[in-house]
Amino acid sequence: MKITNGKIYETVKEAVGEDSLKVVEFLKDKKNISDFKIAEKVNTDIHEIRNILYRLYNHNLVSYYRKKDRQKGWYISYWTFNKKRIKDLMKNLYFSKIEKFTGRLEVEVANRGNFYLCPNACVRANFEKATDFGFKCPECGVVLNHQDNEKTIEFLQNKIKELHKTNGFAKMGNGFKIGNGFGNGYSVVMNGNGHNVGNGFKKAKSSRKKR
Numbered sequence: 570m571k572i573t574n575g576k577i578y579e580t581v582k583e584a585v586g587e588d589s590l591k592v593v594e595f596l597k598d599k600k601n602i603s604d605f606k607i608a609e610k611v612n613t614d615i616h617e618i619r620n621i622l623y624r625l626y627n628h629n630l631v632s633y634y635r636k637k638d639r640q641k642g643w644y645i646s647y648w649t650f651n652k653k654r655i656k657d658l659m660k661n662l663y664f665s666k667i668e669k670f671t672g673r674l675e676v677e678v679a680n681r682g683n684f685y686l687c688p689n690a691c692v693r694a695n696f697e698k699a700t701d702f703g704f705k706c707p708e709c710g711v712v713l714n715h716q717d718n719e720k721t722i723e724f725l726q727n728k729i730k731e732l733h734k735t736n737g738f739a740k741m742g743n744g745f746k747i748g749n750g751f752g753n754g755y756s757v758v759m760n761g762n763g764h765n766v767g768n769g770f771k772k773a774k775s776s777r778k779k780r
């Protein structure tokens with residue numbers, strides 16, 4: 570797979586944040602550029618630039634060395650963009666997305682037609698958990714509504730299909746394992762669209778990671 574500029578920006582944006590793009594755009598074909606120079610060239614405050622550089626560094630997207638400036642008497646850091654890292658990072662992002670959506674899909678399919686939702690959108694629970702709650706919201710006390718999750722299942726299936734289609738890594742085998750993905754069986758509704766299974770399943774996710 571060819572690493573185009575588009576792929577670089579897309580990956581960096583996703584992993585590090587959009588504000589880092591201006592630094593990457595400037596730095597990507599250069600070597601050993603000082604943080605002061607970067608700040609000057611992208612017309613951004615030096616503190617903000619350093620913050621971005623350290624975030625890039627945390628993802629191994631840049632390397633640097635420090636050198637004492639003899640005249641000024643302070644250290645200056647010189648930065649280089651690590652283009653080779655993009656492919657790995659793309660792969661990681663891709664598999665973690667696939668894993669996330671596959672885990673969510675499993676939970677939805679295992680509880681097909683069996684979710685319960687607070688009308689005030691405080692919680693979403695499977696049958697077992699809803700029974701524990703006495704079919705009342707543990708947050709606000711309102712009776713839980715039965716929720717058909719076919720749309721959520723469809724949404725997740727399409728999302729996974731889309732990922733497979735748009736990413737060259739799909740050809741590399743699945744490279745990840747699917748756990749039984751059940752977590753604690755309920756979650757806080759984040760945006761009310763019924764798709765966001767949210768933080769209730771973190772446990773299952775982390776257990777899958779330890780392989």
Ligand SMILES: [Zn+2]
Binds near residue numbers: 687
């Ligand atoms: Zn509620």
